[in-house]
Amino acid sequence: MIDLPAIRTHRLSKWYGRTEAVRELNLSVARNRITGFLGRNGAGKSSTIKMLLGMMRPTSGEGSVLGKKIDDPAQSVEVRKDVAYVSEDKRLYSYMTVEQLIRFTASFYPDWQSDVATSLLRKYELPPDRRVKALSKGMHAKLALLLAFARRPKLLILDEPSAGLDPVGVEQLLEGLVSLCGQGTTVFFSSHQIPEVERIADQVCMIEHGHLVADVSLDEIRQSWRQVDVVFPFEPANLQVTLDGVESVQTRGRQMSLCASGHTDEIVAWARGFEASAIDVAPLGLREVFLKKIGAER
Amino acid sequence: MMLWYKAWLETRSRFLISLFGILIICSGWVLHEDAIASPSQPANWYYFVLHKSHDTLVMLWVLAVSLLMMGGLLREGAVGASDFTLALPVSRARLTRARIGVGFLQAMTLAVIPSVVIFLLACATGKANSVENAAFHLLLLAVGGSVFVAWALLVSTLISGEYTAPAVCLGTVLVVAIAMGDKPLSAWSPLSLLGGEQYLNPNTMMLSGPVPWLRLAVTIMVAAALAWAAVKAVQMKEF
Numbered sequence: 001m002i003d004l005p006a007i008r009t010h011r012l013s014k015w016y017g018r019t020e021a022v023r024e025l026n027l028s029v030a031r032n033r034i035t036g037f038l039g040r041n042g043a044g045k046s047s048t049i050k051m052l053l054g055m056m057r058p059t060s061g062e063g064s065v066l067g068k069k070i071d072d073p074a075q076s077v078e079v080r081k082d083v084a085y086v087s088e089d090k091r092l093y094s095y096m097t098v099e100q101l102i103r104f105t106a107s108f109y110p111d112w113q114s115d116v117a118t119s120l121l122r123k124y125e126l127p128p129d130r131r132v133k134a135l136s137k138g139m140h141a142k143l144a145l146l147l148a149f150a151r152r153p154k155l156l157i158l159d160e161p162s163a164g165l166d167p168v169g170v171e172q173l174l175e176g177l178v179s180l181c182g183q184g185t186t187v188f189f190s191s192h193q194i195p196e197v198e199r200i201a202d203q204v205c206m207i208e209h210g211h212l213v214a215d216v217s218l219d220e221i222r223q224s225w226r227q228v229d230v231v232f233p234f235e236p237a238n239l240q241v242t243l244d245g246v247e248s249v250q251t252r253g254r255q256m257s258l259c260a261s262g263h264t265d266e267i268v269a270w271a272r273g274f275e276a277s278a279i280d281v282a283p284l285g286l287r288e289v290f291l292k293k294i295g296a297e298r
Numbered sequence: 299m300m301l302w303y304k305a306w307l308e309t310r311s312r313f314l315i316s317l318f319g320i321l322i323i324c325s326g327w328v329l330h331e332d333a334i335a336s337p338s339q340p341a342n343w344y345y346f347v348l349h350k351s352h353d354t355l356v357m358l359w360v361l362a363v364s365l366l367m368m369g370g371l372l373r374e375g376a377v378g379a380s381d382f383t384l385a386l387p388v389s390r391a392r393l394t395r396a397r398i399g400v401g402f403l404q405a406m407t408l409a410v411i412p413s414v415v416i417f418l419l420a421c422a423t424g425k426a427n428s429v430e431n432a433a434f435h436l437l438l439l440a441v442g443g444s445v446f447v448a449w450a451l452l453v454s455t456l457i458s459g460e461y462t463a464p465a466v467c468l469g470t471v472l473v474v475a476i477a478m479g480d481k482p483l484s485a486w487s488p489l490s491l492l493g494g495e496q497y498l499n500p501n502t503m504m505l506s507g508p509v510p511w512l513r514l515a516v517t518i519m520v521a522a523a524l525a526w527a528a529v530k531a532v533q534m535k536e537f
Binding site: 050053054055056057073074077078080081083084085087089091092093094095096100103104105107108109144 | 308381
């Protein structure tokens with residue numbers, strides 16, 4: 001049997017009036033991996049996630065989550081049996097106590113892991129009898145994560161999961177995500193915190209103006225992505241760069257910076273052909289790749 | 299069942315405050331307001347014990363159910379909790395049906411308990427009363443009032459904002475009360491149906507003539523149509 005992606009979209013678009021939030025997005029999120037979803041504010045991350053969960057209808061295009069169509073209300077309910085979602089706000093029912101909310105949520109999931117819930121309740125130091133409205137922002141976030149983790153979903157979607165968490169909470173979150181993925185859960189999360197994404201993600205999808213600009217694995221970035229800084233004996237402003245692997249080019253005076261996703265040796269050889277006076281090759285981190293890709297799109 | 303539990307937890311403070319508020323005010327009418335009745339007045343004791351208490355109950359009941367039915371996904375959206383609800387593996391229709399169920403049960407409770415208490419209190423304190431009249435008033439409130447429950451539900455699914463929706467809901471009720479307060483429109487006013495004055499003898503305030511079953515049936519159908527529209531509105535809404 002073919003291992004279908006956990007999430008797949010094809011030319012998925014969303015318009016709010018005359019504003020295009022998501023533009024013909026083609027996304028494929030592999031199962032049993034942690035995929036980071038990066039983009040600037042307003043890039044279309046939350047709109048995409050809300051369409052995946054049936055909270056919004058796509059204007060055009062199609063998508064599926066765990067093999068089920070996102071724009072079919074009946075299939076969307078089925079999807080949500082296997083998907084846990086933690087929103088950016090992490091707001092919960094203020095009128096319930098922690099214990100009531102756990103009991104309420106557990107009732108919808110036959111596979112609810114009471115032992116996991118109990119253990120996380122202790123680990124996160126959440127008072128069961130306290131009303132949700134009396135919890136701090138960090139406790140709110142931890143409770144939302146507990147409710148997502150304890151149902152042991154096939155797919156976990158998180159929108160800015162570390163927002164509102166202190167450094168200890170962030171550490172617990174990242175450990176929890178890695179552990180969950182190890183148990184067979186696919187994790188798809190949006191974040192602005194590039195170091196967190198770099199630390200735990202296997203794959204990264206980057207979105208800008210609602211359009212996918214990169215879908216790359218972290219291993220690939222570490223192994224192949226390089227910045228090549230070249231100083232030419234002339235000003236290379238009019239120099240055409242049509243080499244394989246070159247993702248973006250910036251020139252300043254006699255210096256040219258190339259962002260390469262591979263073929264570094266060929267690029268260096270090309271630069272030497274112009275008798276470059278200095279060539280510097282440095283590995284790129286996710287942050288640099290993100291900024292280059294977003295910059296190139298702009 | 300847990301959706302009903304959620305709807306109950308969400309509204310129980312408003313419900314209990316409404317119930318005890320109505321009980322205290324209506325009991326006050328039964329116990330004290332008949333003291334101002336005098337032989338020169340055309341209305342008898344029934345007027346104060348049953349009819350005026352019922353009028354007060356109607357006014358407070360409409361106010362209470364309008365506030366009780368506020369809530370649901372739009373309000374949750376305004377306070378940021380709708381994402382959690384919408385991520386649950388339940389359809390929006392089921393979510394709304396649970397709200398409707400709990401809302402109608404609470405509305406019926408707010409109609410039945412005060413009506414029974416008014417009646418029992420009148421019996422216990424030796425005030426004149428009538429089972430037929432009390433039952434008639436309760437019927438008007440419980441059945442005729444369903445349209446106000448459904449209207450408040452529909453408004454809560456169309457207008458977001460914690461204060462805007464109740465303001466619009468009560469505002470429209472007020473407009474109806476004013477616009478349809480005089481004849482000939484008052485004969486078709488849902489508020490005048492709740493008061494039931496047109497079916498009572500103006501001198502004795504006792505039931506005269508048949509129970510308006512047809513009008514009550516039409517009211518139920520209108521309420522059902524409004525509730526159906528509310529379910530559809532929630533299904534269409536984007537969050």
